[in-house]
Amino acid sequence: MSLDVLLKRAFHAAGGLSVVRFRNAGSNRILTYHAFDPLSLAGLDRQCEHIRRYYNPVSLDAVAGFVREGVSVPRNSVAVTVDDGYRDFYLHAHPIFKRHGIPVTVFLMTGFLDHQVRPWWDQLKYAFLHSPLDRVVVRTGSEAEKHFSLTDEASRRNAAALTGELLKSLSNAKRLAFLARLPELLQVEIPDTLPWVPMSWNEVRELASQGVGFGAHTRSHPILASLEAEHEIRDEIEGSRDRIGQELGSPPLHFSYPNGLAGDIDDRVRRIAGNGGFRSAVSAIPGLNRHMEDPFMLKRLSMDPELPMPYFSRQLAGFRL
Ligand SMILES: [Zn+2]
Structure with a gap:
């Protein structure tokens, strides 16, 4: 490790934080x-x-x-x-x-x-977490289709988050239309009251x-x-x-x-x-x-x-x- 890196680490450990805090006080x-x-x-x-x-x-x-x-x-x-x-x-x-x-x-x-209204990101999370499918293809219209595997909870959460990012780029009407198709896409009923x-x-x-x-x-x-x-x-x-x-x-x-x-x-x-x-x-x-x-x-x-x-x-x- 170079001396420069060591010095920088020492600076942060010794009070770099307080210097930045002071500068932004x-x-x-x-x-x-x-x-x-x-x-x-x-x-x-x-x-x-x-x-x-x-x-x-x-x-x-x-x-x-x-x-x-x-x-x-x-x-x-x-x-x-x-x-x-x-x-x-x-x-x-x-x-x-x-x-x-x-x-x-x-x-x-x-x-x-x-x-x-149920928060739209919660509808996504619920549908991806509870889907009986083990893979799904998501098409939002604006992007090429995305293939997600739904083999465990982590992959399901990841698929929900990435689909959420795709939806943010759509017009509001298209986002709502996608959400309306979500139960069919993931073959899951989304309850009126989410967790x-x-x-x-x-x-x-x-x-x-x-x-x-x-x-x-x-x-x-x-x-x-x-x-x-x-x-x-x-x-x-x-x-x-x-x-x-x-x-x-x-x-x-x-x-x-x-x-x-x-x-x-x-x-x-x-x-x-x-x-x-x-x-x-x-x-x-x-x-x-x-x-x-x-x-x-x-x-x-x-x-x-x-x-x-x-x-x-x-x-x-x-x-x-
Ligand atoms: Zn908010």
């Missing part, structure tokens, strides 16, 4: 979580401890004030967000964040809470009374830029906003773009979100947030309770962003 970090496996809660607890030790947790309202108006936030500020509205947040994650005094904003896919359930509105109200913030995340979680008509985009964004307002008594102040990468948010989507009465909108574009940046294109860092701590701590410090 004036910027804000927003973390994104989705699901919380009951077996991963020790990992979440360690991540919360790390946040408490090295960072200053703040609410998303505080981040919006900082980015929009320059209202000061503590150095090394971190806001935590959770997308989609799964019940595992209520059951497992909320008590941990609460114990550590870390504020959380949860973005709700309101059609999911209303039991009108991955949403919170109830009563649980949302209970959490709101304990200080959890709630934001809008559309009704059915389409990739908004893949919708052809502007009224569909408006219906998804404003429909979820109004539904939360009905259930909680006041409209949500923040919005989260489904999938949230740059190609998922076109000018129409940005404009409708910006005019929707929100204080901010969060993307999935990785990065840190500074004063005077677009409050409707806030960047986030994708996290998961199962991430190894060295990776978690490097991401949080702002390495390679």
Whole structure:
């Protein structure tokens, strides 16, 4: 091993992390979580401890004030967000964040809470995990056909994830048409209630009374830029906003773009979100947030309770962003 590599390793071991953290101290970090496996809660607890030790947790309202108006936030500020509205947040994650005094904003896919829509990625996961087939050919129309073997759980999960990526490139209508054919393709009935359930509105109200913030995340979680008509985009964004307002008594102040990468948010989507009465909108574009940046294109860092701590701590410090 060269001296150079040894020196670099020593630098990181001795405090490279703290150097990067210091350099990024004036910027804000927003973390994104989705699901919380009951077996991963020790990992979440360690991540919360790390946040408490090295960072200053703040609410998303505080981040919006900082980015929009320059209202000061503590150095090394971190806001935590959770997308989609799964019940595992209520059951497992909320008590941990609460114990550590870390504020959380949860973005709700309101059609999911209303039991009108099953998340499309969960339909895929269920169908691939429960199919009696041991191989399948997937044709989404836009790509050459893909052959998947379904011989064990890992290959099934992999096939579901890769098919999900293919679907993200389709128009919304084509994605829905593919999902409608899914039971036939995989010869499996997809139940109305999948194993991955949403919170109830009563649980949302209970959490709101304990200080959890709630934001809008559309009704059915389409990739908004893949919708052809502007009224569909408006219906998804404003429909979820109004539904939360009905259930909680006041409209949500923040919005989260489904999938949230740059190609998922076109000018129409940005404009409708910006005019929707929100204080901010969060993307999935990785990065840190500074004063005077677009409050409707806030960047986030994708996290998961199962991430190894060295990776978690490097991401949080702002390495390679
Ligand atoms: Zn989502």
